[in-house]
Amino acid sequence: QQPVQSPQAVILREGEDAVINCSSSKALYSVHWYRQKHGEAPVFLMILLKGGEQKGHDKISASFNEKKQQSSLYLTASQLSYSGTYFCGTAQSYGNNRLAFGKGNQVVVIP
Amino acid sequence: DSGVTQTPKHLITATGQRVTLRCSPRSGDLSVYWYQQSLDQGLQFLIQYYNGEERAKGNILERFSAQQFPDLHSELNLSSLELGDSALYFCASSISGGDGYTFGSGTRLTVV
Numbered sequence: 001q002q003p004v005q006s007p008q009a010v011i012l013r014e015g016e017d018a019v020i021n022c023s024s025s026k027a028l029y030s031v032h033w034y035r036q037k038h039g040e041a042p043v044f045l046m047i048l049l050k051g052g053e054q055k056g057h058d059k060i061s062a063s064f065n066e067k068k069q070q071s072s073l074y075l076t077a078s079q080l081s082y083s084g085t086y087f088c089g090t091a092q093s094y095g096n097n098r099l100a101f102g103k104g105n106q107v108v109v110i111p
Numbered sequence: 112d113s114g115v116t117q118t119p120k121h122l123i124t125a126t127g128q129r130v131t132l133r134c135s136p137r138s139g140d141l142s143v144y145w146y147q148q149s150l151d152q153g154l155q156f157l158i159q160y161y162n163g164e165e166r167a168k169g170n171i172l173e174r175f176s177a178q179q180f181p182d183l184h185s186e187l188n189l190s191s192l193e194l195g196d197s198a199l200y201f202c203a204s205s206i207s208g209g210d211g212y213t214f215g216s217g218t219r220l221t222v223v
Contacts, residue, residue: 002153032211041113041201042154044211056211087154089212097205098144098167099212101154 001026003090005102013110018075020105022088023068031064031071032089032099035082042087046073075107083109114138117202117215125223129190132218134202136183142166143185144212145177148199160185192222 003024010018022031030049033056034042046056048064048071056062062073075082085106089099114137124130136143145157156169160179171177174192179185189196199219203212 034212034214041214041216042212043113044213047211089154097142097207098156098159098169100156101146103153 002100003088003102005086005088005105007105008103009106009108011108011110012075012078014078014080016078018078018107020073020075020086020107021070022072022090022102023070024090026069026090026092028064028066028069028090029093030091030097031062032091033060033062033071033073034087034089035084036087036104037084045086078107078109080109080111083107113213113215115202115204115213115215117200117218119218120216121219121221123221123223124192126192126194128192128222129188130192130220132187132189132200132202132220134185134187134204134215136185136202136204137213140204140206140213141183142205142207143179143183144203144205145185145187146201146203148201148217149197154201157187189220194222196220197222 032047033045036042064071085104087104089101091097116135118133141162143160146154157171159167177187199217201217203214
């Protein structure tokens with residue numbers, strides 16, 4: 001089942017903070033975050049696993065609320081390079097690790 | 112270079128035709144996933160292979176098929192193409208369920 005991402009789009013100035021969210025109606029094993037720039041492939045940022053383990057990008061932080069089945073990605077002190085579309089992908093179990101992706105959060109960072 | 116190689120990068124073909132998209136996963140990755148990306152639908156899961164065997168199927172049309180070979184490269188075959196099949200097709204690979212995907216650069220298919 002496709003997760004729901006919000007907000008659809010965010011415009012922020014360099015140095016500002018933003019939070020983007022990903023929600024599922026199903027119990028999740030993992031939440032992945034990817035960033036895609038126009039015309040390029042999605043790039044892995046972070047994975048959050050049930051039980052609290054996280055793996056990924058040093059400069060980006062995220063959280064996974066297992067009770068709400070919701071993940072949030074925190075863009076802190078944003079840089080121009082943070083612009084792109086952020087996709088969350090969710091998996092319901094370790095053995096079934098194919099990801100269902102949301103429709104994305106478009107983030108534009110302006111000088 | 113992500114380590115996942117997809118060919119060709121661009122493909123333009125006519126309706127009714129058949130095409131084959133190829134993917135070589137990152138060295139050491141046993142899982143290969145195919146996704147279709149269109150503007151209004153986002154990334155839609157098509158099919159997954161693990162070490163040569165089909166592991167999961169998504170909303171893949173009957174006109175589409177795929178396989179993974181002993182050297183772990185994978186091919187996605189699209190036949191009886193329709194205008195609506197025009198999209199970006201991504202291949203991704205991963206080591207296991209607890210790791211992120213590495214995406215290839217994609218094949219942009221245009222059906223005219």
